[in-house]
Amino acid sequence: MKKISIAGAGTMGMGIAQWAAQMGHPVILFDTSDSALQRAENTIQNNLKKLAEKGKISENPSEISNRIFYSNDLTHIAGSDLFIEAIAENFDAKKQLFQQVEQLTQDTILCTNTSSLSINKLSSTLKRPEKFAGLHFFNPATLMKLVEIIPGFNTHPTITEKLISLMKSWDKVPALAKDTPGFIVNRVARPYYGEALKIAEEQLATPQQIDQVMKQLGGFRMGPFELMDFIGLDVNFTVSYSVFEQMYFDPRYRPSILQQRMMESGRLGRKTGIGFYDYRSQNPPTEIHPLTEKTANTIFQRILSMLINEAVDAVYLGIANPQAVDNAMMYGANYPKGLLQWGKEIGFDKVKALIDELFDHYKDPRYRASAGFYHIHTLIP
Ligand SMILES: NC(=O)c1ccc[n+]([C@@H]2O[C@H](COP(=O)([O-])OP(=O)(O)OC[C@H]3O[C@@H](n4cnc5c(N)ncnc54)[C@H](O)[C@@H]3O)[C@@H](O)[C@H]2O)c1
Known part of the structure; x- marks a missing residue:
């Protein structure tokens, strides 16, 4: 060529x-x-x-x-x-x-x-x-x-x-990748933002605390809120909404009202000087009150499990093979590790149990473990 x-x-x-x-x-x-x-x-x-x-x-x-x-x-x-x-x-x-x-x-x-x-x-x-x-x-x-x-x-x-x-x-x-909404990265990455936003909406932790948890416990280069500020809240919300709409409003992809209101107010992140963080003032950022170890772990595991759930589902639906899904998140979104590799290390049983627990707690089909977990050994060798 x-x-x-x-x-x-x-x-x-x-x-x-x-x-x-x-x-x-x-x-x-x-x-x-x-x-x-x-x-x-x-x-x-x-x-x-x-x-x-x-x-x-x-x-x-x-x-x-x-x-x-x-x-x-x-x-x-x-x-x-x-x-x-x-x-x-x-x-x-x-x-x-x-x-x-x-x-x-x-x-x-x-x-x-x-x-x-x-x-x-x-x-x-x-x-x-x-x-x-x-x-x-x-x-x-x-x-x-x-x-x-x-x-x-x-x-x-x-x-x-x-x-x-x-x-x-x-x-x-x-x-x-198969021609499906968001292809691989823009589909599998949704919970990184969506679940973090939901945790913030539930006031279990502040955006700053959640960012710190994902960086410190997960080794992610940027926390979800920093990343949304970087991408632009309008751009990120539009992608989230587009995937949600194209998935016939599947609650697993339900966007966040907090994010929508932030966007509507014009707080779009770095490009407008303010988003979840304020980039206008020269003052050093206010100190982040650390979460207890238990809360930090709960938050990290919740977001990571929801990400692994999407990765498993993408393989289950034949959107991409396991290697492509792991490569996609590492080379298209800078994740420190492939999600399926991560799931394997944690144990897919544990990941599924955590999602089932969230479902029992919230009674919200958003927390729907992929049927792929029942075929995990044939799906992910
Ligand atoms: N920005 C991203 O992060 C990103 C990542 C992956 C894919 N994409 C996709 O890539 C495409 C381009 O996105 P972008 O962010 O570079 O957009 P952009 O707005 O930066 O650039 C678009 C360019 O297209 C030109 N243009 C518009 N209509 C045209 C036409 N009819 N003929 C010729 N030129 C025309 C505009 O003058 C502009 O220079 C979109 O489909 C977008 O969804 C964007």
Whole structure:
């Protein structure tokens, strides 16, 4: 595979373009906005310069950036081996773009970087759905190793195979996923936020205390609330709501009213200066009152068990194999360990017992242990 075209020069498109160029490909980066193209060019050049200064790339940065051609003219994508769409998350806009792209290409593999739209629904609008698949990168695309590969029902198996081997050759970790809401990461990660928010709503601990527990006991790089502030509460809520809605309002994915109200008030996290934490003042953060060891353990085990439950369910439903689920969370969400590996170490019986206990306590089907626990030895060898 040689020539790579990318549509959308925003956060994701520019990251993917930079990485493809670093991997030696000639790249066309297309956007309808000239200012977006200019911004992408500046950002990529700066990034490459910094990488060279740190000795992280052996090639001359200008050689790499010269491989990228920035264009507001879609016809430049003709003759590409691979086209990756990374424009705004809007079904009609993507549909329209792919229709134009299909007129300009014949054998090009067509991919979308969508996080939440149905691959099969998009593929139904194409003339050559057998050449189309989801290719889902994570932000920042140059650093995050995970790429979810999502074939639709009509994707030809050779296309999936080609994408898997291309991602391996790009030093990425491909994870094959079924076309289901949130694919792997955005589905399995839901309880990290959802359960933490529920614990805060129940006033069992403050967001700061919960963050501390997850970092200290779990080894997570960021606590759930810090992470929501970082991602943006609006973005995180939108993903949560989209998965909930697409799962036909399954209570396991019920979003949090606390998060919704925070978002509505404009407290979106780092980008607005305030979210669960206040980033505006220069004062040192107030001291966090430590929880008792028992409470800390209860909170940690509750969130982790709900995460493991999602991971087991994803395997049970054939969304991905155990290795892909574990890789997804480590390489797409920086988890310190794969969730299934973690479950194995704790004992899946214990995890299930804890979820059953939560169910008995709350009488809420949110705490529904996956039926996968009954087949755990065949599912997770
Ligand atoms: N941001 C993330 O963390 C992330 C992670 C994985 C996947 N995604 C997905 O990647 C896609 C892009 O997300 P983003 O965060 O980079 O968005 P963004 O808003 O940063 O960039 C989108 C770019 O697309 C351009 N654009 C919009 N409509 C266009 C069109 N019709 N033709 C050409 N260019 C057009 C815009 O000018 C903009 O530069 C979305 O589908 C999103 O769901 C985002």
